[in-house]
Amino acid sequence: MIKRNIILFLTLSFFLTTQKAKANDYTLYVNSAGSGTACSSSARCSLQEAMRRANAIVANDTLTINLSAEVYTINTSLVFRNPSNSRVVVNGDRPDNTVIQMQDGLGFRVVLISSNSDVTLSNLRIRGGYLAYSPDMGSLFSQYKGAGISIQTDARLTLNHVWVTDNRSSGSLSNGTGICNEGYLRMDQSVVQNNNSTATTLAGGGILNTGQGSYSPLQRIRYHY
Numbered sequence: 034m035i036k037r038n039i040i041l042f043l044t045l046s047f048f049l050t051t052q053k054a055k056a057n058d059y060t061l062y063v064n065s066a067g068s069g070t071a072c073s074s075s076a077r078c079s080l081q082e083a084m085r086r087a088n089a090i091v092a093n094d095t096l097t098i099n100l101s102a103e104v105y106t107i108n109t110s111l112v113f114r115n116p117s118n119s120r121v122v123v124n125g126d127r128p129d130n131t132v133i134q135m136q137d138g139l140g141f142r143v144v145l146i147s148s149n150s151d152v153t154l155s156n157l158r159i160r161g162g163y164l165a166y167s168p169d170m171g172s173l174f175s176q177y178k179g180a181g182i183s184i185q186t187d188a189r190l191t192l193n194h195v196w197v198t199d200n201r202s203s204g205s206l207s208n209g210t211g212i213c214n215e216g217y218l219r220m221d222q223s224v225v226q227n228n229n230s231t232a233t234t235l236a237g238g239g240i241l242n243t244g245q246g247s248y249s250p251l252q253r254i255r256y257h258y
Contacts, residue, residue, distance in 0.1 A: 056093040056094060056095065057090075057093075057094045057095075058094070058095045058096075058097070059086075059090070059094065059095070059096045059097065060096075060097045060098075060099065061078065061083045061086060061087075061096065061097070061098045061099070062074045062077045062078070062099050062101075063077055063078060063079065063080050063082075063083045063098055063099065063100050063101065064077045064100070064101040064103060065079075065080075065101075065103045065104070065105055067079040067080075067082070069082075070082060072086065077101070080098075080100070080105050080107070080111075080133075083098045084111055084112075084113075087113065087115060087121045088112075088113070088114045088115060090115055090116070090119050090121070091116060091119065092116050092117060092118040092119055093118050093119060094119045094120075095119065095120045095121075095122070096115075096119075096120075096121050096122070097121075097122045097123075097124065098121070098122070098123045098124065099124050100123065100124065100125045100126070100131050100157065101126070101131075102125070102126035102127070102130040102131050103130075103131065103132075104132045104134060105132065105133045105134070106134055106135075106136050107133065107134070107135060107136065107143070108135075108136045108139060108141075109139075109141055110135075110141045110142050110143065110144065110145050111133065111143065111144050111145070112145045112147060113144070113145065113146050113147060113150045113152045113188075114147045114150060115150045115151065115152070116149065117149045119151065120151045120152070120153070121150070121151070121152050121153070122152075122153045122155070123152070123153070123154050123155070123157070124155045124156060124157075125155065125156040125157030125158075126156060126157075127156055127194075128156060128157055128158040128194060128195060128196040128224070129158070129196075131156060131157040131158065132157065132158045132160060133157060133158070133159055133160075134158075134159075134160045134161035135160075135161040135162050135163065136161075137161070139163065140163055140164060140165055141162065141163070141164075142162040142164055142179055142180050142181065142182070142183055142200075143159045143160070143161065143162040143180070143181055143182065143200070144159055144181070144182045144183070145179075145182075145183050145185070146182070146183065146184045146185060146188040146189075146190045146216065147185055147188060148185045148186050148187045148188050148216070149187050149188065150188045150189070151188075151189045152188075152189070152190050152191070153190075153191040153192075153193065154190070154191070154192050154193070154195050155192075155193040155194060155195065156193070156194045156195070157195055157196075158195070158196040158197075158198065159181050159182060159195065159196070159197045159198075159200075160181070160196075160197070160198045160199040160200060161199060161200065162180035162181045162200040162201070163180055163200070163201045163202065163203075164178070164179075164180040164201075164202045164203075164210075165202070165203045178202070178209040178210075178213035178241060179209050179210075179211075179212060179213030179214075179241070180200040180201060180202045180210050180211075180228070181197045181198075181200035181210065181211045181212055181228065182197060182211070182212045182213070183209075183212075183213045183215075184212070184213065184214045184215060184216040184217075184218055184244065185215055185216055186215045186216055186244070187216055188215075188216035188217070189216060189217045189218075189219075190214075190216070190217070190218050190219070191218075191219045191220075191221070192218070192219070192220045192221065192223045193221050193222065193223070194221070194222050194223060195220075195223045195224075196223065196224040196225075196226065197211045197212055197223070197224070197225045197226075197228070198211075198224070198225075198226045198227050198228065199227050199228070200228045200229075201228070201229045201230070202229075202230045202231070203230070203231045209240065209241025209242075210228040210229060210230040210238050210239070211225045211226075211228035211238070211239045211240055212225060212239070212240045212241070213240075213241045214240065214241070214242045214243065214244045214245075215243050215244045216244045216245075217244055217245045218242065218244065218245070225239040225240055226239075
């Protein structure tokens with residue numbers, strides 16, 4: 034009897050120590066007038082608070098941000114820094130009524146997907162980013178490319194029904210104005226349109242892809258100059 038109990042205890046201990054950490058799913062609700070930290074459907078928070086929470090999740094977690102149908106004007110980039118094996122999903126209503134745009138006159142991209150992050154954007158529009166290249170920026174690729182969206186090495190971004198429009202870049206090396214992809218990009222039923230670069234060596238006014246990508250299907254890439 035004593036031997037049986039010892040074997041059972043050892044088996045249970047091994048099972049507990051070899052289980053993976055439990056995954057947690059979180060959902061946050063956002064509108065442009067949101068405040069506080071509740072982020073619930075009845076007490077929505079700001080986009081900035083939701084981003085703070087998104088970058089605080091741990092491995093194996095999934096966090097979903099649901100945006101109400103509004104225009105969100107930001108004055109600094111939305112930077113996703115979630116850890117490996119976690120995922121952030123941002124849902125809008127439709128690309129024509131849920132818009133994330135950079136405030137006029139500021140020299141920032143709209144969205145940056147940092148290395149190892151896994152992000153999905155759905156049913157929204159990204160617009161109004163502006164980047165200007167100058168020689169003192171050096172050769173760091175992602176500093177001056179991707180005024181709309183920049184995807185760093187080993188990062189993953191999925192775009193579902195997303196419009197990336199009306200972003201601008203200037204300077205001799207400012208390419209990939211709409212999207213610059215150094216990681217992995219998947220686009221479904223999305224639009225990249227009306228992105229403007231003044232680069233003297235033009236390469237990818239709409240999309241500059243040095244990573245991996247799949248487009249199934251990409252609705253249109255046009256009107257880049």
